[in-house]
Amino acid sequence: MARLCLIAAGQGADADPAAVDETVLGELLGAGVQIPGSPFEGMEVAEARALLDGDSGPELMLDAMLRLGPYGLSLAELREHPHGIDLGPLEPRLKEVLGTESGLVRLAPAELGGEIGRLNERLAAPAPPMVLIGRRQLRSNNSWLHNIPSLTGGSNRCTLHIHPDDVARLGLDTHARIVSATGDLVVPVEPVDRIMPGVVSLPHGWGHAGSAQRTASLHPGVNANALTDDSVTDALSGNAVFNGAPVTVAPAPAPAGTDETAAPQRVPLPVVTA
Structure with missing residues (x-):
């Protein structure tokens, strides 16, 4: 996929796919160094990049996202615990993320409530x-x-x-x-x-x-x-x-000159042998 992106960008089929990974990492870390409380806060992007662990672009991205996540984990820690890490019981977050003025879940927003009359008219027709x-x-x-x-x-x-x-x-x-x-x-x-x-x-x-x-x-x-x-x-x-x-x-009647009810004949795929 990275190579296809580079070809579409006009860089040709010989461009290194790792360039796309580095671009994504740069954008991810560029935001991470500006997040208050982030493990990369205040660093240069290159300095944060040097701290990442991974053998490929996707692994490096995973490590960056784990470090920026709420638990401050890393890819190395996951490798040390192949059977999983207990992060404790789930904690409620609804009040933190709910953005309504009342602080309540709106089961019938005004936009939907206004449609009930039109729906009833449609059902009665x-x-x-x-x-x-x-x-x-x-x-x-x-x-x-x-x-x-x-x-x-x-x-x-x-x-x-x-x-x-x-x-x-x-x-x-x-x-x-x-x-x-x-x-x-x-x-x-x-x-x-x-x-x-x-x-x-x-x-x-x-x-x-x-x-x-x-x-x-x-x-x-x-x-x-x-x-x-x-x-x-x-x-x-x-x-x-x-x-x-x-x-x-x-x-x-069936359209003239057609036999659309008949299943078309299949053409077998060529057999490829080693």
Whole structure:
């Protein structure tokens, strides 16, 4: 990681990674020599650096942080006690770190309390026919692995998770059309009993139609963002709302010229021998 940082900084692949460690140590000790009561208080950074013990940059950083910590330990002391050091019973610190004007934990800050009325209005409103949520995929990692042949297929497919009861109620077959206030998509149906009735789920990171990535473009999937409205934001954080979008779901024929329900063939990785 240090070498990559140096390459990104324009110093080339031959730069010494230890330079990054020394930079981090310098910043750490630069702050440490100014902390009242610190074991390095009033020292020059080079003087404090000379006191550290360790065979690598990470060990030196660990030693510095232990020395600057509340117990004044060192890496050498930890090595002398491989089974641990008893630092005594835990001590309460809540009053020390709690920054509210009242000195109490605010279980209902005014900002949240003001939202209760709006929440009650939302709960009292008629429920939408269906709501759409996103999902992550273990073998997908956003869109990063969609162009790797050995990772296509299996659970790494763009399908609509929907409860079997909803499949029967809506008369769905292999594909469904999902319509929201901002767009509509046709996607393969995958009934799963792990999802709540009335809720459907699309994975994010798909929509590779027209991509220059050969494997990804063969199994493009659909872009779930087409169904979300980026003008609808959370009142407190300002984040766009990407979950719980109202949608309707209806049967749809498979898109012409595609077989999205079939699992893609895997291409085996080359065997490397010593």
